[in-house]
Amino acid sequence: MYSRMKGLRKSVATGILFFLFLSIIATAISVRPVQASSTIYIRADGTIDPPTANITRDELNVTYTFTDNNYDSIVIERDNIILDGDGFTLQALNGHGIDISGRSNVTIKNVNIERCGQQALYANGIYLEYSDDNTVFNVSIINTRGGTAIGLSYSSGNRIHHSFLKNNGIHLYQTIDNMIHNNTFVKSIIELKGNRDRAYYNNFTEGEINLYGKYNSVYENLVTKSRMEGIYIGGEFNNVTRNIITECEYGILLRGHHGHLLRGNNMKNNTFNFGLLNEGELEAYNDVDTSNTVNGKPIYFWNGIRDDTVPLDAGVVVLRECTNITIRDLDLRKNLQGILFVSCHNCTILNNTITENANEGGNPRSGGIVIQWSSYIVVHENNITHNNVFGIRIYKSWNNTISENFIAKNDIMGVDILDSNYTVFSGNTLSNNLRGIRLGSAFHNNISRNRIIGPGFYGIELSAVHNTIINNDIIYYKEGIDLYSRFNEIIGNTIMENYGTGVYLSYAENNTFHHNNFVDNAEHVTWNYYSPGYANSWDDGYSNGGNYWSGYEDRYPNATELDNSGIWGTPYNITEANIDNYPLMTPTKPITRKFTAYSNLKVEVYSNSSISEFQFNATDKKLSFNVTGQAGTRGFCNVTIPANLLWGDFSLFINNVPLIESINYTKTYNGTHHIFHIAYTYSEQTIEIVGTEVIPEFSSTIILQLLIILSIMAVIFTKKSARRSKT
Secondary structure, eight states: OOOHHHHHHHHHHHHHHHHHHHHHEEEEEESOOOOOOOOOOOOOSOOSSSSSEEEOTTTOOEEEEEEOOOOOOOEEOOOOOOOTTTTTTTHHHOOOSEEEEOOOOOOEEEEEEEETTSSOOOOOEEEESOOOOOOEESOOHHHHHHGGEEEEEEEEEEEHHHHESOEEEEEEEESSOOOOOOSSSSSSSEEEEEEHHHESOEESSEEEEEOOSOEEEEEEEEEOOOSSEEEEEEEEEEESSSOOEEESSSEEOOSOOOOOOEEOEEESSSSSSEEEEOOOOHHOOOOTTTTTTETTEEEEEOOOEEEEEEETTTTEEEEEEEEEEESSSSSSSSSSSEEEEEEEOEEEEESSSSOOOOOTOOTTTTTEEESSBBSOEEEEEEEEEEEEEEEEEEEEEOOOOSSSSSSEEESEEEEEEEESSOEEEOOEEEESOEEEEEEEESOOOOSSSSSESSSSSSEEEEEEEEEEEEEEEEOOOEEEEEEBBOOOOOEEEEEEEEEEEEEOOOOOOOEESSSOOEEEEEESSEEOEEEEEEESSSOOOOOTTOOOOOOHHHHSOOOHHHHHHTSSSSOEEEEEEEEEESSSSSSOEEEEEEEEETTTEEEEEEESSSEEEEETTTTTEEEEEEOOOOTTTEEEEEEEETTTEEEEEEEEETTTOOOBBBTTTTEEOOEEEEEEEEESSOOOOEEEEEEEEOOOOOHHHHHHHHHHHHHHHHHHHHHHHHHHHOO
C-alpha cells in the first residue's frame, strides 16, 4: 500500500512539473518581447531619428507610415505632416504615445496606441500643448496611465473623430474651438475645460461628458451605462442639446453655474435622470425648456413665472423666482429633486406622488421636495416616499406650511428644516424614515399633531431655539427626541416605545416639558455625560401638572394622589437639575399599549388610565392589570385579546366584584379578537378577564413536532444498538 501511494505521488509531481514546463515554453513563444529603443523623433527637417524606427517617409517628407509595431514614444517636431499607423501598434510604456506639442496641421491616423505610461506616473496616448489645427482619426487608444487618451491644453482648431477609446478619455484644458465627434468611448470620458469646444455624435458606454468651461457645445451624443453622470454641466453658458442619456447613475446634472441652454435632451431609465447639485440662485438661472424629457415626461424649469399651474405631464419641476404657482396631481420620481423651489413665494404643492428621488450618496441638497430661500409655500396632502436623502428639505426659508402629508421610507431623513423660521409643520404622518424631523439653526417653528413612527435614529432632532413641539406622537425610535438646544417648548406629546430613550439631553437647558406622555420607552430620559447639571422645566406648576410617566407606580410604590388632583404627590426625579414636581396620574389622552401575553401573542389596551402590573396566567385562564386615575373621575379601557389566546365564556371582575355585561362592559368579536369595553370610576382598580378556554402550554403543532423528533431519535438508537450486537 505504501509503495503504491509513493509511486502515485511521484507520478503526480512529474506531471505537474511537465505542465509548468510546457506553460513556460508557450509563454515564451506567444509573448513578443517589448523592444526598448530611445524616443522616436520626426525632426523639423523631416528626418526620422533613429532611422531604425519602424517608420518610413515619402519623398516629400509629408507622409510617415508605420512598417511594424513601435515600442517607444514618438515626438513630432515638424508641421504639416501625416503619421499613418497603417493598423500597427504603438506601445510607449515610459511616456506619452505621440507628442505633437507646438505643432499645427499634423494628422495622426490608423494607429493602435496601447498601455502608454504604464511604467510612468502619468501619460497621454496623444499629447497636444499649444497645438493648433491638428487631426486625429481612426485611432484606437487603450489603457493609458492616468486615464488620458488624448490631452489638449492651450490648443485650438484640433479635430478628433472616428476613433476608439477605452479605459481613458479626452481632456481639454484652456482650449478653444476644438471638435470631438463620431468617436466610441468605452469606460472613458470627455472633459471640457476650455471655451467654444464641441463634442458631438459620440457614443459612450460606461463613459460620461464633463463640462467645466464656457460656451461649449455638446450635442447628439449617446451615453449609456455610466456609473456616474451621463453629462455633468459646470462652467457657464454651455449648450447641451439633443443628447440621449440612458441607464446611467445620473442623466444630466447642473452644478454651481448659470447661463446654460438645454434643448431636446432625452434622459430615460437612469437611476436619477436630472437635477441641480447646488440649487443656488445662479445655478437655477438656466434655459431648460420642455423639449428636455425624463422618462418621456417634460422638464418644467421656470424662471420668473407668475400665476400659473404646472401641467400634469411634468417629470420634474424646478422653479426660480416664481410667484403664485400651483403644482398638483403629479407623479415625480427618479430625479435629484422631484420639486425644487429657489426664491419662490406664495406657491402650493398639493396631492403629488414624489418618490425615488435624491442620490444615494447623500447629496445634502437633494430630496423629494427642496425649498430654498422661499416663503409662504404650502405643501399639503402629498405622498413623499422612498427618496434617498430627504423627503422634504427647507433651507433658509420662512413662513412655510407643511401639512397632512404622508412621508415614509426616506433613507436619511423625512424632513429637514435648516436655517428656516416660522415653519408650521402639522398633521403629517412620518413612518420608517431613518430620521424623522431635524430642526437646525431654526427659530419659531411649530411642529404639531404629527405622527412620527420609526424605526430609526431619532424622531425629532432639535439643535434650534424657540421652537414649539406640541401634540405629536413620537414612537419607536432609538431616541424619540434628540435635544441639543435651549428655550424650546415640548408639550402634549406622546413619546412612546422608543427603544433607546424617549428624550436624549445633550447640553440642553431652559427647555420646557409638560403634559407629555412618556410610555414604555426603554428609558424615558437620558443625557450626555456632561449634561445632567443643565436644568430644564418638567412641569407647569401644581394647578396644571407635569408629565405622565409609565412605570411610575413601580418606581414609587408608596406614592399617593395629591389632594384628588390627578397628580402624584411624589416628584419624578430625572437628575438633580431635572425634576417633574407634579407628575400626572393618567395620560393626557387615551393611548394604546401592547402587552406580550404568550409567545408572540399580544393584548392591546386602549385607555385613558395608567395601566400597570399586566399579567397573563394560563393556568387560571386569566389576564389582569391595574388601572389608576384621579379619584372620583371616570375611566375606560378597550381590551383586545387574540381569540387563540383566551376564549370561551368570559367573566369580568373589578376588585374581585363581578361585572355585568351591557351594564359594566360590552363585548364584541371581529373574527380574530375578543374586544371588551370597560368603564369604571377611579381610584386604583384591578381588572380581571377570565375565560373558559386558553392556549395550551404546548400547542398541538409543537407536540406533533416533538413526537416526530423523538421517533427519529428512537429509530437511530435502535439501529446503533443492532450494529453493536452484530459486532
